[in-house]
Amino acid sequence: MxxxxxxxxxxxxxxxxxxxxxxxxxxxxxxxxxxxxxxxxxxxxxxxxxxxxxxxxxxxxxxxxxxxxxxxxxxxxxxxxxxxxxxxxxxxxxxxxxxxxxxxxxxxxxxxxxxxxxxxxxxxxxxxxxxxxxALTTKKMPFGLGALLSVLGLFLVAGVVAMAGANAREAKLDPGVEPTAPQRRRARVAMAVSFLIVAGILWAGSSWWASEAAAYGHKVYTPMNMQAGLDSSGVLSLNLSDPGWLRPRPGHIALFTRSVDDLIPDHNHLMHLYAIRQPGLDVVYHLHPELVSSGVFRLSLPVMPAGDYKLYADIVHESGFPETLVSTIHIGPLNGRPLGSDDASGSFRPWPECSTTANTFTLPDNYKMVWLRPATLRARQPVLFRFRLETPSGAIPDDMALYLGMPGHAAFLKTDGTVFAHIHPTGSVSMAAFLLAQGQSSDMAGMDMPGMDHHANAVSSEVGFPYGFPTPGRYRLFIQMKHGQTVETGIFDADVR
Ligand SMILES: [Cu+2]
CATH class of the missing domain: 2.60.40.10 (Immunoglobulins)
Structure with a gap:
């Protein structure tokens, strides 16, 4: 209680x-x-x-x-x-x-x-x-409420001062008797003194409020910083640093700790990086930089079309606290290596040119990915987003495989850049954190999750992602499924009411 x-x-x-x-x-x-x-x-x-x-x-x-x-x-x-x-x-x-x-x-x-x-x-x-x-932000008081409370507060102050004056002036007078000049003077003094006392109380209250607000301000979440750099040989480096969110003050108990050195693998990789070309969101890469020293990740980039890319890096701390770090990088012409075996890429026309009702995406090898799309999509509505992979002739592929241990990976991106979510068939939670919560280790051994079958030949050609769009607007979905050695990336657009 x-x-x-x-x-x-x-x-x-x-x-x-x-x-x-x-x-x-x-x-x-x-x-x-x-x-x-x-x-x-x-x-x-x-x-x-x-x-x-x-x-x-x-x-x-x-x-x-x-x-x-x-x-x-x-x-x-x-x-x-x-x-x-x-x-x-x-x-x-x-x-x-x-x-x-x-x-x-x-x-x-x-x-x-x-x-x-x-x-x-x-x-x-x-x-x-x-x-x-x-805590992500401190909410400002709405203007109307602030104005109302200020007026009511002034009324209270005026009331207290007036009462002190009336008390000194005429509390002891008989009805109908006018106060004398000394009584009026005493009343003015009482009003001045009471005003000073009330003002002092308000000042103390305001400083208390300001110091509490400042203390709360330190608790507002700040993600780890990620600085992206690219050298002339096409090696991307990502430098992580902690701006000090919730760092305990001396003599205080740590509520929570995180550092660049406490990362745990999430489906086999310490970092999952989505690189998405701006502003068309027309090219996407799902990559896995390697940790080379404390807080430093490196990756020799594959051949990528030139342009400005936004980087979304998913990491998980050993506490199970997941973060998505965001950065941008300009990529010019480069002689990249071929894509790594866990890496994947996809491309489509820029989003303004695309239909928001297309349900079939034709892949480079003429396979098709189909979105079993609900009739309407609403913000905050929980939906199982279902996708199916088909061979060029529309048959069920007989060589469906797990990609990074799962039947599928999805990234939901709002075209104005305010939303990025990397979702799995289990849901929006980080897999490593999910396993920690069940009391299991974060590596893949002993993983037992819905939609995850260790018999490769039992992987379904249909995958579902539980998710809900946070806000209305235009979104682009990047869906990855694997058959044989090929990771397919289907791209779909959606208007969310
Ligand atoms: Cu994933």
Missing amino acids: SKTLHAARTMFAFAALAMLAQAHVGSPDIYLDSKAGPYQLFITIRTPQVIPGVAELEIRSETPGIRQIRAVPLPMSGPGASFAPVPDQLTASPQDPQLFTGSLWMMAPGSWQVRITAEGAQGTGQIAIPVPSA
């Missing part, structure tokens, strides 16, 4: 807008399609407006027979991870018995998880969802 009170107090005091999940750019909500024991769940976590703040949970069970779902937030590691508080029970929707909703307090920034327990006809199942928690 006191925790809740404290949280509420902190929230009102800071009036700060915060978001979760910087695993992506501008896409803080979490979407996950995974199994909790016997139950297939589509989980949406809407991130809180403040830290501490409330996360909204929405879980749709694709398996019937669930009686109840409970959820609890926990730190990803440390003592807090083993002493779970009592979980909250989610509310079943009266219209739809498969839909459960609820809300959870996220108390501090850092690497968190939400542990979900489903109970029903087939017994009990559990799943943990990594939830990186960070």
Whole structure:
């Protein structure tokens, strides 16, 4: 209870807008399609407006027979991870018995998880969802509210001063008797003194507020810096540095730590880099730079068309906290090496020239990728984005393979550059963090996830990505699937209402 009170107090005091999940750019909500024991769940976590703040949970069970779902937030590691508080029970929707909703307090920034327990006809199942928690910005007070509160505040100040004056002037007078000159003088002195006292209180309040706001400002998330450089032989170098977000002050306990030296591999690579040519978003590369020294990644670039590229680098810290670092680089004519075996590329016409309703993308080898597109797409709507790969004659390819351990990889990019999200069939969470949350190691051994089958011949030619567009507008989707030794990159455009 006191925790809740404290949280509420902190929230009102800071009036700060915060978001979760910087695993992506501008896409803080979490979407996950995974199994909790016997139950297939589509989980949406809407991130809180403040830290501490409330996360909204929405879980749709694709398996019937669930009686109840409970959820609890926990730190990803440390003592807090083993002493779970009592979980909250989610509310079943009266219209739809498969839909459960609820809300959870996220108390501090850092690497968190939400542990979900489903109970029903087939017994009990559990799943943990990594939830990186960070304040992203401080919210300004709306002008109207500020003006209203200022007027009301002035009214209070005037009232206090007037009351002090009236008290000194006429409190002891009989009704109808006029105050004397000394009484009027005393009243003016009382008003001056009370005004000074009220002004002093306001000044103290304002300095307290400013210092709290400044302290909160230090907690606002700043991603690691990434400086990109290219040498004359076509070697790209990426230098990571930490601007000092949440670095503990002397004598304070670290809430959260991250560094350039604590990265863990996510499906076999420390960094997944998308290079996307601007402004047409017409050329895309999915590359994997190697760590060569502390905070320095290098990659000998493949042959790439010249132009300005925006670089989106996905990394995961050992705490399970994922980040997407952004940088830009100009690439001139270069003699690149051939593409590496885990690397892939694709191209299409620039987005302004493309239809937002085309469902079939013809690949360079005449294979086709088909988007089983819903009739309308709305912002914040959880959707399973389904794609199918076909041979040139429209048949199911018989040599489907996993690409980087998964049946598919997707990147959702808003054409104005405000959104980038790298999504997998399991959802929007980082795979390494997801495994950490389940209590497994972050390497690929023992990976057991939906849509992931270790028998290569069982890889489906259809893949689904659970995701929701964060805002309305125009998006470009880059979808990668593999057959034989070929990684195919399909490109699709969408208008989101
Ligand atoms: Cu991926």
